[in-house]
Amino acid sequence: MMIKRKHNWITLCLFNLALVAMLGAVLRSKILFSIPWLDFKYILNAHSHFAFGGWITLCLLTLFTYELLPEKFSSQRKYNCLLGSIFLSAAGMLVSFPFQGYGFWSISFSTLFIFATYAFSWFFIRDLRRSGVPGYIFQLAVIALLALCISSVGPFTLAYMLATHSANLLLYKDSIYTYLHLQYNGFFTLAIFAIWFGRISHSWTGKTRQQAARFAGLLSVSVLPTLFLSYLWHYPNILIRSIAVSGCMLLVACLNYFIPVFKTAWAGLRFGSKPLRILTGLAMTAFFAKTLMQAGIVYPALGALIFDNRPVIIGYLHLVMLGFVTLFLLAHLFLNGYFSPASKPTIWGIILFTAAVMINELLLMTQGLAAMLSASCSFFPLWLWLTALLLFGGALVIALGAVDYRRSLRRELSTETTKSLT
DSSP states (O other): OHHHHHHHHHHHHHHHHHHHHHHHHHHHHHHHSOOTTSOHHHHHHHHHHHIIIIIIIHHHHHHIIIIISOHHHHTSHHHHHHHHHHHHHHHHHHHHHHHHSSSHHHHHHHHHHHHHHHHHHHHHHHHHTTTTOOHHHHHHHHHHHHHHHHTTHHHHHHHHHHHHTOOOHHHHHHHHHHHHHIIIIIIIHHHHHHHHHHHHGGGOOHHHHHHHHHHHHHHHHHHHHHHGGGGTTTOOOHHHHHHHHHHHHHHHHHHHHHHHHHHHHHHHTTTSOHHHHHHHHHHHHHHHHHHHHHHHTTSHHHHHHHHTOHHHHHHHHHIIIIIIIIHHHHHHHHHTTSSOTTOHHHHHHHHHHHHHHHHHHHHHHHHHHHHHTTOOOTTHHHHHHHHHHHHHHHHHHHHHHHHHHHHHHHHHHHHHHHHHHO
């Protein structure tokens, strides 16, 4: 029953990824072609909210439930209900945003989603305390959930501004940057390492565990001071910059411990499948790159270029969401038996999706560099549209592969049950 329930949730998450990729393709189509009956901003809202809620948050919290908690906790009905509430509220945002943007129904579903994550965090942290997980994994998971909960100050501030018809541009941007930082550099990043360390730390030596604990501590502590990097674009005073610099120093120190931990983890993958090694390597390379980019914002000249360059910002967001988080999750799901290692369509779907992620990132960063140099290239919209189609195709093949594998597992379990009864 536990295996079936876990596979059901993960399969649903993968179909949600395909829906997110489809909306991304629709957005790229809207840029390239005339589609007057589609509102770009409304579709963008649906795309971003469902990517956060229906794909990444639901997948991370599912893995939290079934991989960090002992079965005596994860088998409890409350977690199925909590995950169901998170999915239904995310689905509500998917359905409502394309038709009304920020309206009554979309805001209502967004609020329900936030309160569902509050409830999940409360019960999960309470049960995790009694689970006996290593301290650094507990720390990563708890602070990840705290960042998830605190990030809601961003949407609530935007809702307040909408209700009061406020036109404060500084507060508007600060709300968005605060939300994105706590999600990307807080919840997403810390949750990924909590899941990864929880899976591979059992084979570590004492020295590696110590390095991982120091990495986890520095990464967790860095979340708050690096938030001030997001405020440098309009508060370049000494206090804000000093806090931001301290956060960057923590990031550099954290990478110092990340490298030996990654080497140990990579050595453990040397006998694994090649797709798994490639996915994990690309995901952790993306983490390394995003951390360096994040620290680089502290330099005034570079920070000014980035904050004023939309393609670079979008490229950074996709680097984290696709290059780091999504590729890691696909690697993790592959490693933990959510896909059939013998399924060629699934392998090709992963290869197609991964190639599209790399091409997408290259195009966005090249487009940003061209904008910095005041150069324009007319081929970017077409190539980005084709890449979006590849992302959708790859994600759909992966989701269908997960369904097929789940069916085969169900047949095997049914056969074993029949044999045991006879």
